[in-house]
Amino acid sequence: MDGQFWLPAKPDRKIAGWVTFSPTAGGSLTLLDSFEGIDNLDSPRPDYSRILGESIHGGLTLDDCRLEFLNLFQRRQRFAVGTLLNKAHYESGEAVETDRLITQISDLMLWMLDGVPALNFKPEQLATGKIPLVKEHSEHIDLGSGARLNLIHRLALSTGVGLLQLQNTTTPQFEFDTPVDLDAALEHAFDLLDVVTIAADRVVAFEDVTFSHPGLLMRGESRRVAVGLHKQWRAQANPNRKQLISDRTAFTYGQLGGGDGLRRLLEAVRNHRALTRQIIRPIYDAAPTVQDSFFTRIAALEGLDKQQHGDDIHLRKRLKRLAGNAEASFESLVGDGDAVERWAKRMVALRNNIGHGDPVPLHQSAAELYEMSDAAYWLFVLNLLVEANAPADVYTHLTTTAPRFAFLRRQIRRHF
Template sequence: MSPSGGIRDEPIEVLGKWWLPETPDHKVNGVLTFTEEDGARLQLNDALRPNAEVVWDDTQPDGTRVGHVTSQSLQHAGTYPRIVGRADNESYTLEDCFRTRLRGSLGLGDAAETVHVNAVLRGIEFEADEAFEFTSATVSLTQLTAWSGINGITVEHHRVAPGANDSPTPFVTVTASTVPTLEVPFDGGSVRLLHRMSASPQIPNVMTITQQARVQVSFDGEELRPLPDFVARVNDVQDLVTIATGTTAAKHHFQLTHPDTGGPPADYFVRWNNRATTDTYLHSTEMLFTLADLGTDGLAAWLKTATTFQSELRRITATKYQPSMFLEDRATNLMAALDSLTRHGKKKPGNFGPRITAAIHEVGEPFLTLIGGDDAGWTEHAKQRRNDLAHHNVGVLETSSSSVQLTREMYWLTVLLLLRRAGAPAAVFDKIGRSSEFTFLAEQHAAQRAAAPPS
């Protein structure tokens, strides 16, 4: 990938030699492919496991040898925790792989197979039993550059009078400067927002300058840590940007640093579930709130809160990342998150209804305005919906406008509750309350309330 990165991970299609780390002398030719939509696949023109691992020879009394293939050996032959390879002068490590198709006779020297690959690491070759650990991770997120407000490009348009071209006259002056790194600590490490710039090769009539904000996660002491530790911290930032922008802040250009690379970071490719649905640049005025509204201290507080309520946060944002999620599944995720959030830190949490009312008042504005101040009515409606979902009552699969509206309101109650507990400044809540999305929801709530029959 180019230094500037893109908003999509590049597709891969490389021909190389591939082998299992434990049998380095048995190398197989094959093509590795990867796309964001389909993930990674390895097409091999021979069996990846040597015949000796699949066929066991027994020597008979007369000296003849008979080969045996068992169901256990066939199952073992198609499971590959790790595959390594070399293609286009690059080292590769393929993680968590398994065979999806076999052609020919396994164990007899004429087999070919197709292998599903869950993750691709380009730039380093791991040993068979080496832990999949790193010292830092750096990733780009859709809309992060706009949300963060990190900008090193200024443009000055000069007024040029007609006919004033007798001598060179500036028309546009573009200044591109790097922006200092913003570092935000969390317990045991730090998140950095890096500013990266690149320029396309200059040709006579076009030159493009690109800038990008990237998230870098590292832990104290630069010690090796498992990949999930880094992904969890990246997800905390990703969830925040997704909430703040109202669009999926998809990961791309994911890189991992390891002491053995001895050069640039290794590129990590995986089929992320939460992929961006649009590449359209979102202006900061279209966002619910920005980093400038939240502040650096607010970002640090968010990271701490996200660690405490990580499971709840993932449930909440899952309803944003999965557009095809059924309405009842959205409601169930949000109800579970709300239930857990309102139980936190309480030895005797009490009943669901009073906890919801308390959560509404903990959030305060702008949620009270959204529901017209009717905390008791909203609590009763939410409690009934929860009971319907829990007991599979009639209407649990209802997709009426009322059910859709309630689910959207539940989303905002949980989000605002997390932001309150993170100590987000008043500017964040003020901007959310004045946003077009929140205003629309308030209008819909009022209209549905006015149309509802008297209780």
């Protein structure tokens, strides 16, 4: 995106350049001149954390910028860009706030198919050709503290040369009673992203994110400006993934109980937000080591039990207590009888060996660490579901149909 760029403190010093942004690689700004010169080498370096710009599409705000390359003689600069806001200017120190955040999440509509009212056109509309361009249904979910999630399900008719197409979409829109910091609004969007990743049992990702503010209007109009938000997101959907169907999920939206079930599960995630991010991080990371995945997840389980009870007991007892919360669902994974006890002992031994450097190292294969880490993940998920009072259909589908759960059940019992 070509344009003119300047520092908020020096709006008269505009430099031509271009900015690129990728959700996987992040952003880069290249300038055809430099904000610094040979004649001021002894001066303090300017504050580059925020750079403003203007393109043919509107204003640009580049946040979390970092100088990567500087050639004073050829007058060139290049910056890494952490966040790009398209169609808005925010001056130095000005907070970025919103009361409406709109997202698009990959595979969300497919995951929700069995739990939303069918949007169909009436037979007489099809017979007469009087088909509305859009048919819409919304679900409203209270997130507490003045925040709401509106799920907008839309069936749209698109036309073109020789083309007539129906398209189903689901758009999550987060609304707040009063404007909040953009990062705080995004935390609610990340909660939904985590829930759908858990439920769909695959990485889902933001495909588009925009936000607005009641004080940010289109010039000469009462309509709001939709500010495009571009960041280097940790979660990246597999471009070669198979189409999502119910038999490939951990559980579906309908099995969860629709909007009310989603509200309860979002609340459970919100109650343990940092730990949920921790337990799911190895799924989002491109190539985590099995040691890091295991250690991250067993620490999350320990933290979850501490949040639930606040006492000081041995890790093995914490794991058994968490397994007791999940009861038969977790036993269906590791086995019944004394299997939970044996699993907990092995988890503690592996943790001590990796984290504490036990003098007598255990033999531990990559396969064992990977599979025991996955068991920790599912135990955490089961505890979230228990806290959310999930319906029995969720546990039935997860323990009998979900492919990854079934595969782990066949593999894990050889390790303890």
